[in-house]
Amino acid sequence: MIHMMIEARTAPHALARSWRQYTSAASVDQTTAGFKATIGLELHVQLLAAQKLFSAASAKWNEPPNTNVNVADAGFPGALPQLNPECVQLAARAILALDGQIQQRSAFDRKHYFYADQPLGYQITQQHHPIGRGGYVDLGSLDGLEYVKRIGIHQLQLEQDTAKSIHGVYPGHVLVDLNRAGVALIEIVSKPDVDTADEAVMYVRKMQNLLRHIGVSNCNMEEGSLRCDVNVSVYRDGEDRLSGTRCELKNLNSLKVIRGAVNAEISRQIAVVQRGDNVEQETRGYDAQSDTTFVTRTKEAAPDYRYMPEPDVPEIHINESWITRLRKTLPETPEAVMSRMMPQYGLVQEDVETMLGEPGCTVFFEQAVVGRDPKRVLSWITSEVFGQLAYRSQRLVGSSLTVPQFTQIIDALSSDAITSGQAKQLLIEFMDGEQRTIDELIAAHGWEVISDDGKLRVISKQLLDTHPKEVARYLKGQTRRLNFFVGKLMQATNGQAKPQNASEIMKELLEARR
């Protein structure tokens, strides 16, 4: 279980490297056939608000079934929706980070359909008057693209998540867990600007990094806090790129599946057109084993959602000064951080990316690095601190490690007041919640470095006296015997002798015995 969680948490870093090696065979095929693809994505992103969009019930993930439900979520008669302002704020942050326009007036609609996961018989969404319009995501070399590409955003809307319906556990029955019913989502609808499966995956990754970085969502596809639907159509090179009929691909639950599904669908549609048939407008799913897409719903079966303005929730009015104040609380975009930190601290792209994968880490780094060696600070953060976080299944934000604690360890290590092993021990203790100062801890462990030469000389002399054979070997010319004595000295002092001192003193005493 912990192993799986560590994997999931380091996934962003691993992915940062692995996808660039992938070559997309399908994208080669489509070009030679004289076809191109038009792709648009709809991302459903769960917001990191503590409570649901229209009820005060907790939005926490992975709780026992049907425990985070109140009368409004379950649609009891007489219950009414109550808008959670935190969700509006998070949605607005996302819009600003995407350089979109926060609409000063937005409103909600009801989208009607009967299903086990829809307790009210409708979903409250923002089909016609979304809170955000416009914006874009830029893909380029930092994302692994050889060229520069801008993917436009059509709109960003707030909406309720559905309950979870579980089929196949009891034959003929559907199990319903209402914990998720009403949790706040933002649906981000892109313009059909994407041309290849690779671009689609890069877009999703970029969105994940961005939304995590500003604290809007965990964007975790395994946990379901990010879900992706993709619209795909094909057209002959030279024709209008919107001329093809599009199909919607749903239930794509990982980046790998997105890539596979999009490529499979492009191939399928090209084949259909090449044999003279028409592409039917359908909703399709993807079977990874056969690498093909299959029909889940035909156009005729597509429901009429009977959109109606939501009468229980008034319009949201947002003014300029609110937007201005919110803008000030936004952190730098990952790109800006990358472009700035690489030259400023002499770091490579992977270094910054690794830190960007952990929310709050770049801020931590920049506070810790003042007056210190960036490489050492980086190394300690990404190997030691990250290692400890993974072991504890913690995030940096919320762990008990503070910047002063961290820098004290680094400083103590740099000035040889402690050894590397001792530094690691202190890190563990601070992260366990140790509140004492570093000096108190060093004293408590009895780790004060013995820099008193007199003491060392006494111990050294004793050692030389007890090892006459080795002394003789040294004097005969085996100067490497010095290491033996230094080692013994370190042993005798429990590693607390300052290494340079130990070496100098030992050498001096040995030479004196010539």
Place this chain on the structure above:
Amino acid sequence: MQLLLTRIKLNRLRPVCRYSTPSLNDTYEAISVHNPRLNALPHIHPLDPTQEVNGPLSGWSFAVKSNIASPLPTTCASSMLSSYTSPFSATAVTKLEHAGARMIGTSNMDEFGMGSLNQSSVHGPAHNLHPENGNVLHSPGGSSGGSAAAVAARMCRVALGSDTGGSVRLPASWCGVVGFKPSYGRVSRYGLVSYASSLDSVGILARSTRDIRDTFNIISAPDPHDMTCMSKSLRSRIDTLCASREWISHNTIASEPLKGVRVGVPSEFWVDELSPSAIDAWKRGAAKLESLGCDVIPVSLPHTPHTLPAYYTLALAEASSNLARFDGIRFGTRHPPTQSTRASLKYAQTRTMGFGDEVKRRILLGTFVMSARAYENYYLPSQRIRRLVQREFNRIFAMPNALCTTNTKTDARNVDKVDAILFPTATDTAPVQGSNNGLSAYVNDVMTVSANMAGIPAISVPFGLCEGMPLGLQIAAQYGDDDLVLRIARHLESQPA
């Protein structure tokens, strides 16, 4: 023989206790005398005399319409909810209880608020107290028929109802009591089972406008649970708008208590269906207001004829949406499916068996007008008519609509503008229960729906009898002007029968 009958009647209920306040004793006696015939209260609360709460309404008894959540079953007069008790109470109910009033029972109604006769109810039809000493049972009106009948028969001091298209005012006029629909958003809808969310209002029925006002003062307050409930700042802005009307004085002489108030008579309400007795009451009402110091002038609301079809389109559309949650899965009566295939079909049996015919009819029509094909032809034009109706009221009333302006002052009015309007509540008196058929039942709403479409406050005041059957007159005013409506009503009601 007489003694035997009395004993039998009393034994059907819990024993009447001796309470300190006479009104509660009267309540239970009235219930035992009238409820079997009127069927006004399907559930009666066995009150505990030791549970006394001190407050402004101490000693008051109140009934709660069956679509308002309370500690008793909230059945909405439907088989779907026949044994459903709500896990929470409506804000209005809680406020009344905190004020010291005692809930004595739930009242009968048309299923889910859909009807004007209190004919379609899982508890059986309710009946009108009038004609007293008659043996043919008349309709008490709907959908808050039970509330009106209970108040008329003195089974309670006051009753809560709901008014979506006239469901408090129509029964009030037919039962000879006062029925008040406040401005939309004055009283929290939290706990009111939604029929048409943008038209629903909690309403009050009582035997006097004074009781209405005292109850209104308790239940009219901001509520964060209901986002459409007026905020504190909106209420205070409306107060300022009302108070800035220099021509309406509160220091008036006793013989002309309404001096300065201008009342309009909207000509478009003179519909073909108006009975001679309704017309007569209207004229007498206008004369009475003049004698009280009002200026009574004609006004015009040209879109009145379009309002009824537009109202039904919008109300049914919203109803089909609000009733989608009744599937028997999480609460209510579940009827297992006869053949189980797709998830959506699992609800069909529950909804077919659980809803009555009128409810099913309205859900189907409401679903239709919102469907992709019909939306542009029915729903959207109805919304436009609604906007026009609101604008018409804004044009005739001297006080601006606080929702359409940021003004805090009412400008000096011109000669065409009025402060309130006077018109009948119903086209005729109550029909015999069970006699009505087809479209005529819907036409009963023609006098009342405009107030819901515009969200303005409106009250029905009893204004005499016609062949032993009561009828009422309506006063309505600008959005938020509830105080003026109550004030005019208070003077209008003191009319000898």
